[in-house]
Amino acid sequence: MASRAPFSLEARGLRVVLGSHPAIDGVDLAWNGESRMAVLGPNGAGKTVLLRTLHGLLAPDDGRVLWSGAAALPGDQAMVFQRPVLLRRSALANVEYALAVRGMARAQRRERAREALAAVGLASVADRAARVMSGGEQQRVAIARAWALRPRVLFLDEPTASLDPNAAADVERVMGEIRGAGTALLFTTHHLGFARRMADEIVFLHGGRITERTPADRFFAAPRSREAEDFLRGELP
């Protein structure tokens, strides 16, 4: 595994209020990216809100998020959303767009974009309109776009939620390669199998609070908190 420059994330006392009650409340999280981190929890636990807050898309009402080292700048991070948001242009153009925003020169953009699409297995359809592609392909374009930016940290919010098993397997493979190239992964998911395969550490979120943080294999064998136990047993939705 190629190692990239170190960084650290320190989230302290995070509280984000959406509507009338806090979506996350009193969340502390420290992470240096060496472990692949999955955030699990029932619906409404605040997983997506947590990711968005850590990535800087939401400002916390209380507490703070501190990134330092190689992930200090916003440009060092990228995020793949549950429903990919692609522009009305070709897959290739979508990836090039992200690179153009970063100021990369045209020739270089084109090459890097093709490479990224090839990495997710979409080289043959690079010139097809992104919005007419299947859900799985669109998600892969979104991942290719993020990957082309060579982020230090990649957030993924339920990356396989709307995908069939084949497409999900593709995403898993790509994530593995991205990780192999040195990008830190922090993701949420509903698919326990996916989490088991893809995570080193599990953070369990319930009611906006972190109830435990455990190495993955230990978590699935014997979770420490009651809520996590109920969740794994399928009693929490």
Add this chain to the structure above:
Amino acid sequence: MNDLAESARLALHLVATADAELRGIVWLSLRVSLASALIACAVALPVGALVAVGKFHGRRAAVVLMNALLGLPSVVVGLLFYILLSRAGPLGRFGILFTPQAIVIAQAFLVMPLVAALSRQFVEDAWVEYREQLRSLGVSRLRAVPTLLWDLRLSLSTVALAGLGRAASEVGAVMIVGGNIDGVTRVMTTAIALETEKGDLPLALALGAILLAIVLALNGAAYALREWSARRHG
């Protein structure tokens, strides 16, 4: 009923013989309406988008103002430009009054509020969908404007067409700043107004039918273009 039958006959006759005067009037109408719609779009599409995604003091006031301008009576605009462009007015020395250029300017200003308000609405609705992803990619609000304008090109082409239709149907302001000069600033709408004034209703209706047909044709072409584009790009 007689009027309608006679207008239909007249309209067909005028078109079939490619009446020279009619041709001149139609060509002038197309030129000035297209020009003013283009100018209005070049200015108002970005302005609408900027207000949609922007975050600045007085943004809400800007939205209210833009929507209010939709109700601006065209004769008022005509009068304002008449006063501005008149020799006795501040811009008199350019001698633009009673020329097609004056018509283009007045029409452009009339169409801008429409295009801006619609653009703002479409972009604001889309912004909800695009916002976080663009932010994640490091796209500033300002930078997002051209991206959104291009991405929403299908919807915005409808807006542009609405603007073109508004321009092509304008008569009050065009009469005032253009002067309806035979062969110089007489467009379809002012020609129709003149014939109506003269009491020649069949001719007025015939011209009206021709104007409608042209606008319909433009819209039809734009619709086909959009369909094709939607199928290609989704």
Add this chain to the structure above:
Amino acid sequence: MTCNLARPAFAILALAALLAAPAASAADDFITVASTTSTEQSGLFKYFLPEARKALGFDVHVVAVGTGQALDMGRRCDADVEFVHDKVAEEKFLAEGYGVRRHDVMYNDFVIVGPASDPAHAKGHDVVEALTRIAAARQPFASRGDKSGTDAAEKRFWKMADIVPRGAWYRETGSGMGPTLNTASGMDAYALTDRGTWLSFRNRGDLVILVEGDRRLFNQYGVMLVNPAKCPSVKKEMGQKFVDWVISPQGQKTIASYRVGGQQLFFPDAKAGS
């Protein structure tokens, strides 16, 4: 972002400029004549302007509005020549210093039209008598009420009859001759109109000419060059040439030869040596 927006914006604006650009020949080779809607609608200009162009070598752009507005145009220096038919207003214009000299050009006449059945018994050759009878019978009368030359004439006739027309029977439309006649036709009302508009008016309904021939119904046209001293932008050489041509024998002949429905509409009366 600016270069992403600037380039397409400029391209669009360039295209717009191309479409809107004045024809190369347009240049400054024309004068602007302020005249009235009734004159334009009579078709006179369409007829004699091509002759003028041949004789003078430049274009004449006629902006047709109400008399009041036409003279205002001159005051604002937006016209080079005035060609209207309200002697009182024209003399005032001259007195204010906006005109150089006023020349008689031609006259046409007004007529009173009304329903063929003539309920007010207005028919005849006396305009004041006719209006008196119409008012007494309170028969519907459609008036322009728009500060135009025709309207001013109509108001003068009422004054001559010593009547202030008021009441539901007297309808001011605030619009041009055509629409006013449309209203009259629709209401079976009386109306004062210039003969020219009447001759080309197609929506007559039940209306016919009832009163004509009264000398007072003659509608005198005057032409004036707008004063370059007050308006430096006036194209005085070309303007003066036009004025001279209109009152010249050639111009007068052209005016006289204009026909509508086989009838002469305008009777040239420029005074020799004026």
